[in-house]
Amino acid sequence: QVQFMQSGAEVKKPGASVKVSCKASGYTFTNYAVHWGRQAPGQGLEWMGWINTATGYTEYSQKFQGRVTITRDTSANTAYMELSSLTSEDTAVYFCAKDSGVGWYFLSWGQGTLVTVSS
């Protein structure tokens, strides 16, 4: 079945960057887009951007433009989300999710990766 395995929790200092990975299995990776989002402690869900895993085309939320980079490695069936210039407000659980292929809704999600930004 479709599964995502995200990389482990990270602790970063303000100003640093973090790169989170999301390894897919159980389906043809390049047939479906991968989206990234986050959830700050006790808060709601926030969409960050997506990548067309076949072409590498990306689109980002304007809120994160210039700070976020989503990439993929098709040979490893893995998508990556890198966020730079971290502040304490970036402390959150970061999720990847698989696009449906016919609309922007998500049947499959990663387990989440906690990123803590603290001096």
Added chain:
Amino acid sequence: EIVMTQSPLSLPVTPGEPASISCRSSQSLVHSDGNNYLDWYLQKPGQSPQLLIYLASNRAPGVPDRFSGSGSGTDFTLKISRVEADDVGVYYCMQGLQTPLTFGGGTKVEIK
């Protein structure tokens, strides 16, 4: 950016009783293909969100038929016909019509 507004914020429910959550969007979610690009997710405590309803009224695979979605345009509703203890968590609506994809603030469902 499309703003999504959910109500209520919190919903205490009695097992076996119905429950209803409202979601409104700041602009119509009707696509040129005729579908409403509105989805519902449930995030159980300590878990990733799970898809319940897509395109306003379609149940995701494996979702019990006590969950139903309705609405069109800017007003949408998620209904649970008979709440069970396993239904507790935070429910989110999300618009998938245009980027940035945006979520409602969430409705926390808890058992009375």
